[in-house]
Amino acid sequence: MSRYYCPFCSIRYQFHKTNSEGVLICGQCGDPLIKKPFINTRQIFGLVAALSFLSPLLIMLVLTVKDFNEEKPPLHLETSVSITIN
Numbered sequence: 240m241s242r243y244y245c246p247f248c249s250i251r252y253q254f255h256k257t258n259s260e261g262v263l264i265c266g267q268c269g270d271p272l273i274k275k276p277f278i279n280t281r282q283i284f285g286l287v288a289a290l291s292f293l294s295p296l297l298i299m300l301v302l303t304v305k306d307f308n309e310e311k312p313p314l315h316l317e318t319s320v321s322i323t324i325n
C-alpha cells in the first residue's frame with residue numbers, strides 16, 4: 240500500500256510516476272501526490288463507534304471475573320428465635 244495518493248483520481252486506477260524534478264506525480268492527471276495521514280478521521284470515528292459497542296461487554300466481563308475471584312462472606316444460616324412465655 241502506497242503512502243501517497245492523488246485526491247482527484249479514483250484510488251483503484253491510480254498509478255504513480257516520478258517527474259523530471261523527482262517529485263511523485265499522478266500518472267493520470269499529473270498533479271503532485273499527497274501524503275496519506277497515519278490515521279485519518281474516518282478510522283478514528285470507526286474506532287470510537289466500535290469501542291462504544293464493545294466497552295459495556297468488556298466492563299461486564301471484568302466485573303464478572305472480579306466477582307468470581309472475590310471471597311464471599313460466609314452465610315449465617317443460624318437464626319435466633321426468642322420465645323417469651325408469659
Ligand SMILES: [Zn+2]
Nearest residue numbers: 245248265268
Ligand atoms: Zn490524479
